Amino acid sequence: MQFLNTLVAHAIPWLPRALVQKISRRYIAGDDLAQAVARIRQLNAQGFSVTVDVLGETVATAQQAENTARAYQQVLHAIQHHGLDAGISVKPTALGLLLDRQECAQRLERLVASAAQRQTTVCIDMEDVRCTQLEIELFSQLTKHYGNISMALQAYLRRSYQDIEPLLRPGNSLRICKGIYREPPAHLVDAAGRDRSAINPHFLAHVARCLDTGTFVAIATHDAALLEQVVALVRSKRADPAQFEFQMLLGVCEPLRDRLLGMGFKVRIYVPYGKDWYGYSIRRMKENPRIAGHVARAMVGL
Numbered sequence: 001m002q003f004l005n006t007l008v009a010h011a012i013p014w015l016p017r018a019l020v021q022k023i024s025r026r027y028i029a030g031d032d033l034a035q036a037v038a039r040i041r042q043l044n045a046q047g048f049s050v051t052v053d054v055l056g057e058t059v060a061t062a063q064q065a066e067n068t069a070r071a072y073q074q075v076l077h078a079i080q081h082h083g084l085d086a087g088i089s090v091k092p093t094a095l096g097l098l099l100d101r102q103e104c105a106q107r108l109e110r111l112v113a114s115a116a117q118r119q120t121t122v123c124i125d126m127e128d129v130r131c132t133q134l135e136i137e138l139f140s141q142l143t144k145h146y147g148n149i150s151m152a153l154q155a156y157l158r159r160s161y162q163d164i165e166p167l168l169r170p171g172n173s174l175r176i177c178k179g180i181y182r183e184p185p186a187h188l189v190d191a192a193g194r195d196r197s198a199i200n201p202h203f204l205a206h207v208a209r210c211l212d213t214g215t216f217v218a219i220a221t222h223d224a225a226l227l228e229q230v231v232a233l234v235r236s237k238r239a240d241p242a243q244f245e246f247q248m249l250l251g252v253c254e255p256l257r258d259r260l261l262g263m264g265f266k267v268r269i270y271v272p273y274g275k276d277w278y279g280y281s282i283r284r285m286k287e288n289p290r291i292a293g294h295v296a297r298a299m300v301g302l
């Protein structure tokens, strides 16, 4: 079965778009903001907080970057208007990071200020290694003036051990994730390129540093074994529940997220929506160890 899943994962880019769209419904709230709002309401009613991702990555023009910023402003307005328990997650390349840093920083700051007025939060998603330093600088600059911003750090990168140190302090907020991009092995912690569980001790070390320094930490993983270790860690440290939360992607490992919520932990769901659903769905499908079954079921219903 594992062989079949690997085979299907390799074939995903060649699957018909209609089939990918059908499977993607589990991972994406919809094409437009109204659908996203409906999904966030459902999740809030179940007890989950949310962070909203407007789908889309690197943009080619300033106009596209402005469009992304406008879409996020609409999300912030909807969060306030509907009284949702939600913040936003933003990829700086979608705001033009690789076109013009200054303009990207201005767009991001306008979003953070607008979120602050609405008593909500902005998280900077961490992208590939071309962006790591730039995104850390964006974050460090913004934390001088705003308290409603956080940033993801990737445990698969060796450099995260250095990057995290100046960011650790009460009032700061970090999301620790394993990391999703294909990076040259020289950037990775040992064996991370071959074995995802090799990242776990590094992930745990970063979470522990956050807890020890009073830095708020969002623990973003679906790895059941790692989650068990994190739960043991927060218990052994008697960590204040206001100092951490768990985060998971929409549609991924739902029984696990329900279990964490049932244990009384705060859980936030990362909810993507938008017209640019294809690339995101392909990435999620490739990561799904049971993808063959999903494809087979979707084909039957096509």
Ligand code: FDA
Pocket (backbone or CB within 6 Å): 124, 125, 126, 127, 152, 154, 177, 178, 179, 180, 181, 196, 197, 220, 221, 222, 223, 224, 247, 248, 249, 252, 253, 269, 270, 283, 284, 285, 287, 288, 289, 290
């Ligand atoms: P791992 O990859 O080891 O997977 C553990 C287990 O989870 C798998 O064995 C499988 O059972 C299950 N699983 C994982 N993906 C699945 C899927 N699609 N369908 C079904 N089961 C699945 N990355 C990044 O580089 N920058 C960022 O800013 C973020 N932000 C972010 C926010 C949030 C809220 C989450 C949850 C994740 C991210 N990520 C990210 C992605 C992250 O780096 C990582 O690639 C994925 O979470 C998968 O890694 P896991 O930690 O889940 O472990």
